[in-house]
Amino acid sequence: MATRHWLVKQEPTAYSWGDLVRDGRTTWDGVRNHQARNNLQAMQQGDRVLFYHSVKDPAVVGICEVVRTAYPDPTAGDPGWVAVDLKPVRALARPVTLAAIKAEPALRDIPLVRQSRLSVMPLEKAAFDRIVKQGT
């Protein structure tokens, strides 16, 4: 099974990479956008997920992994919304800023740039690897 690649966004003031490392694992809930929900639903066990801080110093800061696939979001009244569980794998040595991503021609078409409001998005392996490499 091919491991697939994703990116999730969070405002660090709400839940940061540091919080995820401290917790060791978290429930990725509260998603209330259909496109983002569909992406959560498509995640498979072991998929790699980039963790992106939005708003304040926007940047990709770490890599995490799907440890539980989609199940009904406990924070939603409507069972149509889903959550997944994520655990941290490792921090990037250097955060890869949104500005750096936008400056990279090979990354100009990723959803992070194209669809700034989407909070859960797929990444092609090449784009994922390139961001990770920039963070090395």
Added chain:
DNA sequence: GCCAACGTTGGC
């Protein structure tokens, strides 16, 4: 603080 993008709501 401002603005653009986009989703939702509600009047017709």
Added chain:
DNA sequence: GCCAACGTTGGC
């Protein structure tokens, strides 16, 4: 079903 108004997200 259309569209204007409004709210939210997120970059700058």
